[in-house]
Amino acid sequence: MEFFMKKLVLKNDWIGKNPVIRIEFPYDFQLKEMVKQFPGCNWDTRRRVWWVAYSDERISEMLSYFKGKAWLDYSELKKVELPKTFSDLPVLADFLAIEISKFADWMRNRRYSESTIKNYTGGLALFFRFTGNKSPEIISNEDLESFHKNYIISRKFSASFQSLVINAVKLYFSNRLKRKLDPKEIERPKNPRILPHVLSKVEVKRILEAHQNVKHRTMLSLIYACGLRRSELLNIKIRDIDSGRGMLLIRQGKGKKDRMVPLSERILNLLREYYKYEKPKEYLFEGETIGTKYSEGSLQKVLKTALQKAGIGKRVTLHWFRHSYATHLLESGTDLRYIQELLGHKSSKTTEIYTHVSQKSLGRIKSPFDDL
Numbered sequence: 001m002e003f004f005m006k007k008l009v010l011k012n013d014w015i016g017k018n019p020v021i022r023i024e025f026p027y028d029f030q031l032k033e034m035v036k037q038f039p040g041c042n043w044d045t046r047r048r049v050w051w052v053a054y055s056d057e058r059i060s061e062m063l064s065y066f067k068g069k070a071w072l073d074y075s076e077l078k079k080v081e082l083p084k085t086f087s088d089l090p091v092l093a094d095f096l097a098i099e100i101s102k103f104a105d106w107m108r109n110r111r112y113s114e115s116t117i118k119n120y121t122g123g124l125a126l127f128f129r130f131t132g133n134k135s136p137e138i139i140s141n142e143d144l145e146s147f148h149k150n151y152i153i154s155r156k157f158s159a160s161f162q163s164l165v166i167n168a169v170k171l172y173f174s175n176r177l178k179r180k181l182d183p184k185e186i187e188r189p190k191n192p193r194i195l196p197h198v199l200s201k202v203e204v205k206r207i208l209e210a211h212q213n214v215k216h217r218t219m220l221s222l223i224y225a226c227g228l229r230r231s232e233l234l235n236i237k238i239r240d241i242d243s244g245r246g247m248l249l250i251r252q253g254k255g256k257k258d259r260m261v262p263l264s265e266r267i268l269n270l271l272r273e274y275y276k277y278e279k280p281k282e283y284l285f286e287g288e289t290i291g292t293k294y295s296e297g298s299l300q301k302v303l304k305t306a307l308q309k310a311g312i313g314k315r316v317t318l319h320w321f322r323h324s325y326a327t328h329l330l331e332s333g334t335d336l337r338y339i340q341e342l343l344g345h346k347s348s349k350t351t352e353i354y355t356h357v358s359q360k361s362l363g364r365i366k367s368p369f370d371d372l
Contacts, residue, residue, distance in 0.1 A: 006031050008066065010074040012054070015044075015101060018092050018125050019054035019080040031070060038065055040094040044101065046108070053094050054080055092125050093133035100125055103172050111256065115231070123165035124172050136177055144169060144181055195356055196323035203312060204324055210309035216302045218274040219285055219294070223318060225267040227325035227343055229254065230318045234293050236284040238275075243268055250344070259344045326354045 006028060013022040023035055035041055039061075040052050052058060059074055066072055092100075100121050107117045130147045131139060144166070152162050173181045199207075204224055211217045223233050232250050240249040246263045263271075271284075280286045285294040299318065307316055322343070329339050340351040 007071045007073055008035070010059075010062070010072060010077045012076075012078055012080065013049075013051060015051070015097055015104075015121065015125075018097060018100075018122075020051040020097070021054050021058060021077065023050040023052070034066070034069060038062065042094065042098055042101070046105065053092060053097055055091050089126070089129040090133060092129055096125070096128045096133055096136075099136065099176075100128075103176055106176060113231075113254075119164055120168035120171065123161075123168035127165060127169050136173070139173075139181075141181055196327070196353060197314075197316075197320045198327045199314075199316065199320055199324045201328060203310075203314075204321070206310040207303075207306050207312060207316070210306040211302070214270075214274050214277050215285065216306070218270050219299060219302060220306060220321070221267060221270055224321040224325055225264065226250075226261045227322045227329075228261075229322060230296060230299060234283070234285060234296065234299065237282055238280060238284055241271065241284070243272075254344060257344055257346075259341070261342055323354070326351070330354050 007025065008031075009024040011022045011024060013020050023041070025031055025035070035050050036043075038052065042051055043049075044051060052062075056079070059072075059077070062072060103124065104117050104121050107120065112120075127144070127147055128134070128136075130151050131143050134143065148162070148166070151157075152165065170181055173179050208217065208221050208224065211220070219233060222228065223230070226248055228250070235251065236248070237251075240251060241263070242249070243263070246265070246268060248261050248263050250259050250261060252258060278286075282291045283293040286292060287294050287298070303316065303318055307314075326339055326343055329342070330336070336348065336351055336355070339354070340348050343351060345351045
């Protein structure tokens with residue numbers, strides 16, 4: 001009788017952009033075998049959890065299957081609403097979800113960044129759903145051309161999203177199935193040239209001083225003070241700070257490159273104040289669990305709160321601080337070559353875009369209107 005009272009806890013989870021139901025329970029061999037045999041159930045080797053693809057009917061199916069065998073606790077399971085742009089496509093088939101999970105493992109083994117893995121698996125899942133869950137073995141160039149024309153173009157998705165999805169599909173087929181998809185009808189779009197968003201020094205100061213919490217203030221300040229990307233800030237470990245030399249080592253930034261950036265005495269003093277107060281163990285900025293890094297979502301909330309407190313209505317993102325850092329350096333006379341090195345740009349052309357938003361450069365131009 002004891003066996004029948006064992007409990008399975010169902011929770012929401014995601015594989016890429018696809019909702020799944022995670023099944024949690026303390027290890028029990030008989031219960032594991034029962035879960036394993038549920039139709040469409042899969043084991044995620046990386047996260048070590050069982051899961052099934054999400055659908056509104058799935059709970060009823062599981063209640064029927066486990067009736068009299070185990071008790072299902074689905075109190076934490078919430079209804080998932082798919083984005084309207086994708087809601088007309090069929091739910092991803094279980095066998096394709098497994099394929100995408102294997103593709104994610106393949107990319108992870110080759111040290112692709114987690115953000116790339118997330119974007120590529122989401123794009124690949126969208127393509128598979130568009131094909132009506134066709135088996136990859138029978139997917140052709142015509143399928144990709146149809147997806148491009150009748151979904152991406154007709155729904156006016158951005159050029160960057162178009163490139164992302166096509167790259168994901170081509171990478172999957174060339175490296176997982178050893179088959180090349182290269183449709184002649186698809187031309188790669190030119191990415192629009194968008195100027196970076198830049199804050200004034202007054203606006204930066206208001207945002208950075210908005211928080212009384214020393215941890216929140218230090219995180220935002222360090223992003224601006226060193227021109228960091230969000231992921232670079234969250235990956236900093238205590239050993240990466242050389243206070244004697246006033247340098248910060250950024251490990252494996254974009255493009256898997258290390259770089260050094262200088263730390264001013266003012267930011268070092270703020271870091272010392274923060275360290276005395278928080279005493280992190282491994283990562284410079286840790287989450288609620290000691291030794292684990294602060295989450296991206298929580299950092300985003302820190303910025304949102306600071307903007308509200310500072311009374312700034314612009315839709316500022318964390319990357320605006322990096323753009324502002326580069327632009328303010330340029331305006332203060334720093335050579336573009338040094339700015340390129342500090343930002344970790346591979347090409348000088350990437351750095352040159354800041355000349356188009358610098359007040360120092362544009363402000364010197366006299367309008368012919370003034371001579372009338």
